[in-house]
Amino acid sequence: MGRARMTSGEIHPAMRATLEDVARMAGVSLATVDRVVNRREGVRAKTVARVEAAVAKLGYRADVAAARLARGQTFRFAFVLPTGSNSFMTNLSEQVRRTAEWLASQRGFIDILHVDVFDPDVLARTLEELSPAYHGIAVIALDHPRVRAAIDDLAARGVAVVTLVSDAPSARRLHYVGIDNPAAGRTAATLMGRFLWGRQGSVAVVAGSLSLRDHTERQFGFHQILTSEYPDLVVLPVLEGRDDSERTRVLTAELLSRRSDLLGIYSCGAGNRGIAEALEASGRARDVVWIAHELTQHTQRFLVRGTIDAIINQDPGHEARSAARVLLAHCSGEPISADQERIRIDIFLRDNLP
Structure with missing residues (x-):
């Protein structure tokens, strides 16, 4: 069944533009569009301008997950969360599991590790002994010299570290996900x-x-x-x-x-x-x-x-999704939206419970 089109030849707003649509509008080959979209050299400036104009007019957005699939690219992340019966952390763990289901469709995979985050030696040792297969780590951070050193070592190896709920700002972490x-x-x-x-x-x-x-x-x-x-x-x-x-x-x-x-x-x-x-x-x-x-x-x-x-x-679902988005965006070379990743402070009284 063909793609619905407007009388001007543009695609219907409800349909997602493809590279083929951009190539057709710009009057160039699919290979040329691919080079321009992926910022590769070897395309004349006038052609680049035509392709970029078509991209803007059609509202083309790259399907990053499809691109990763085509390249056979996957990412694996570890979420290091506390042990114990803390209800908030239990909720956070559940939200991380739900986020893992979404992330799998984006060619990203999450392992959840539970450790005693109150013990700096245990937490640092866990970070130090993480598998080199991980591309990124989200951790409930203890602001302790040994833990900061472990985060710095991960960053030095090219492993992105996101601190979650509790920060270690002087360490070389990529981003903090949590409230002010x-x-x-x-x-x-x-x-x-x-x-x-x-x-x-x-x-x-x-x-x-x-x-x-x-x-x-x-x-x-x-x-x-x-x-x-x-x-x-x-x-x-x-x-x-x-x-x-x-x-x-x-x-x-x-x-x-x-x-x-x-x-x-x-x-x-x-x-x-x-x-x-x-x-x-x-x-x-x-x-x-x-x-x-x-x-x-x-x-x-x-x-x-x-x-x-x-x-x-603070919303544990928002925090779990935000940590995953930040890690995935970093590994994929994509920008993040600061407003989307800002975790708000909620105040609940008996009268405004959700």
């Missing part, structure tokens, strides 16, 4: 300050680990706003729960028992089931304002119950 974490911390502080307006007391910060840059930056942004704009609220030293619910429960229970003036908790990591259990067991769940990160099945339930007051969220 200082801004997320400032947002949490503004919410906390407004919820506690007119009250005097202390506010706790519970992190997974201050070795994770995202947790450190959130804590910094939170402290920056709360201390400068809400002087009646005192920020307590950070508690590190390693994103473990039981460890976080114990830390929160001890905090509640010794701080009768505690008015708020900012959880900038995971382990939220432990915080919820300690708050509800203390009978102070409605008195202490709690702001947490990541909308999961558990935090959504706590938000609906009123135990959590607000959730700062």
Whole structure:
């Protein structure tokens, strides 16, 4: 069945232009069009101009996946994600698996590796021992000298590294995929300050680990706003729960028992089931304002119950797809769209849950 065409001889807007269409409009051979489109030399300037004009008029876009198929080219990527029962990371792993299904149609393939990202030696060793078959790596980065060195070594070997969720900006990573974490911390502080307006007391910060840059930056942004704009609220030293619910429960229970003036908790990591259990067991769940990160099945339930007051969220599906797109574009020599890859900060209250 023939391609539907307009009366002017142009292809119908609903149909995708092909190299044959460009060649026909420019009045040149298919081989000439291929040379121009792929920026190869040996074509006269006037011919290049004719081909480029036809490309623009027809809105031709190269089918990159088809080109990779024709060349027998494939790319393999490793996503290095944390071990454990962190609900957000479980959701992220699921989104990476879904992204792998799409990427396979683009001649790209993903392997998921789970390691203890809180241990710099384990994480660095994993990066150091990765198969040379990988063209790119996405990793939940620990901002530690040995981990940065491992990322630099990968980059030196020509392996693209994307940091995911947590960054190591001084390393030679290609791109960071995640929210602006200082801004997320400032947002949490503004919410906390407004919820506690007119009250005097202390506010706790519970992190997974201050070795994770995202947790450190959130804590910094939170402290920056709360201390400068809400002087009646005192920020307590950070508690590190390693994103473990039981460890976080114990830390929160001890905090509640010794701080009768505690008015708020900012959880900038995971382990939220432990915080919820300690708050509800203390009978102070409605008195202490709690702001947490990541909308999961558990935090959504706590938000609906009123135990959590607000959730700062990042979309794990967007992050998984963005990391894959960035790695694929780099390996294919294609540009990326900065706006498309920007991860936004969402704020959820009980009233605007999706």
